[in-house]
Amino acid sequence: MIEDDLRAAFVRHEPMTPSTGPLRAAIDRLAATRRRRRQRFQAAGVTLALLAALGVGVPQLRPERPAEDSLPSVQPADSQSGALNVLLVGVDGFGAKPPYRLADSILLVHIPADRSRPYLISLPRDLEVSVPGRGTDKLSSAFFTGATEPQPDLDPGYDLTRRVVADLTGVRVDAGAVLTFTGLRRITEAVDGVEVCLPNEVRSSHSRRVFPAGCQRLDGAASVDLLRQRRYLPDGAFDRDRNAQRYVAGLIRRAVAQDVLSNPVRLTALLSAAGEGLTVDDDGLPLTKLLRVLPELKSVDPVGLSLPVGPLTDNVQRVRLDPKQGPAFFAALGEDRLAQWVAQHPEQVNAVR
Template sequence: MNAEPHDAPIAPDEPTTTADVPPKRRGWFGRRSGWVKALIMLGVLVVLVSSGVAGGAYLLVSRYENKVDRAALLPSAPAEEAARSKQNWESGALNLLLLGSDSRATEPGGTSPIGERSDTIMLVHIARDRDKATIISIPRDSYVEVPAGGSWKGGKNKINAAFAFGGAALTATTVQKLTGIPLDGAMIANFASIRDLVDAVGGVEVCVPYDVKSTFSDREWKQGCHAMDGAIAEEFMRQRYNVPGGDFGRIRNQQLVVQAVISKVARNNLLYKPLELDTLLGIAADSLTVDQSLDLRDLVFAVRDIRPRNITYATVPYTSAGLKTPAGSAVKLDDQAAAEMFAAVRDDTIDRWLAENPPREPGS
């Protein structure tokens, strides 16, 4: 009997996989482990309100709003910053923090037990014109300045350690310090939802651009298309070693599964089938914790005109995935390219920046 494919919490000295990872400015395509659950929630919402059923969107939000947990995920903001955020919700570009964790015991808004780390740290940028969105992953092992908070006295560490020491609020503070991007909201979602969502749509077909061999069973996915149920999709997404690009290949695998789920939802018109839609939204809502100040109706309004094809995925540029640090092997971000990317987000020109700085496939 093969063991269930679950990663252990990241120890401070856990090595970052570097096999097949190109050394320079590679890998800002794809996501971190666990990002899929948050993207699924956003993706289902985006598809829902942009598929001709937006008239009932507010009623649907009301139905599922009670299933969504609430917590203080963002630090207290000065009055001026709160006013700016309110204005952004009315007429400006929006930047949301999306976190993901496999832990079911951690209180998202509070201090997490040491060792509990966020597998996903993402920025969702919704353009001022509300016609497109960019989802940017910050590699979880990025070696950055983590401000003091919780039991942490401040200093350099892997960015996902912020969640361990000070919960979502310290992670948000760390992300804002790193990027210079004020946050207009925050959400946390549980990785367990992806398995249930794949099964809820009747399985998916995932087309893999390279060979992947499982480290949890004798399964192997050759280059080509493969039918997957929830359990197999979860196992596929957790592959970290026998995949081009190592941990960054796993990012790409997760993206492929999420795209397959959203495509299946659209292709089978599941949003127009009440029972199937109720199941999908129920799973998504059950997996989500939302900042106490985030109004889901405002979010529906913000994304109602965004089509799935206008959602762009990216990862912060890095120069190496084997930086030796007191916290163990870490990811060194490309300071210049990352600064350019963050500036483009602040200026609401990130789509142009990505077009001028095209991503590379893992291992290329």
């Protein structure tokens, strides 16, 4: 009997139920807000690509640090003559609490001494390397180790990564930059969108975006979204690295079309657009010297390269350098004969356009 009263009481109060229309609209609004916020914070790592574009020269333009040799005529003999290697690191976790940093995209931009064209070399984040103070670990952990202790800071993360990359490749890193997700978005917007050419369709697992196969112009948010995608790509992080190269190639094309690279004023404007999302390393090679390299480039169409890695080992979470091809590749890089190496190993070249 009390059960019957209960049933009756419930049914009697059904009319209290509000209408669903406004509620549904409120749900959609709030979900959209949270989705945006989530994208902003979960930074997807691969921001790094950006840098590559920068790799062609940008990283050195930090406005608040005027270059000492601002009188170019003073040291004309000092112009950079050898090959250049620029390290671009894309990190995620920007703005997250507690802060964490993983370098998800690590790109080495190699500019040969003959200035024929830039090479984009993706170093897999899961590559097994020796990290000082941490033993054998993934390459991505170097940034994390450097950037989180004793306090969160991008600069020590970059420094440790640079050391690990220099040890790994045997080449000197002349300049470099760290890019967060925010920096990536701002730079993309500063050049008014970047055209990316994909061989296959990519569906975002973070948003509802679908990136069709073929060329498309991406705005800042879409670029970040694309470069975050890894999980559902057939080749996982490797495909993501390739997409990062495609993005960088598009960014370079865009920067060239807008005459950014050869125009220091525009370049500075582009770099300051990235704001705090971009940290640059100007200890190695001063900006002005790097800038002098730009007009020397015969082609700004980059060659995207994959590091030769071995088959997955017992530990599937990590990849190892191919025991034969890997050292041969680094030797070619160190001796500045990548063009020859590429001719012999066309399978390691990624179509970036």
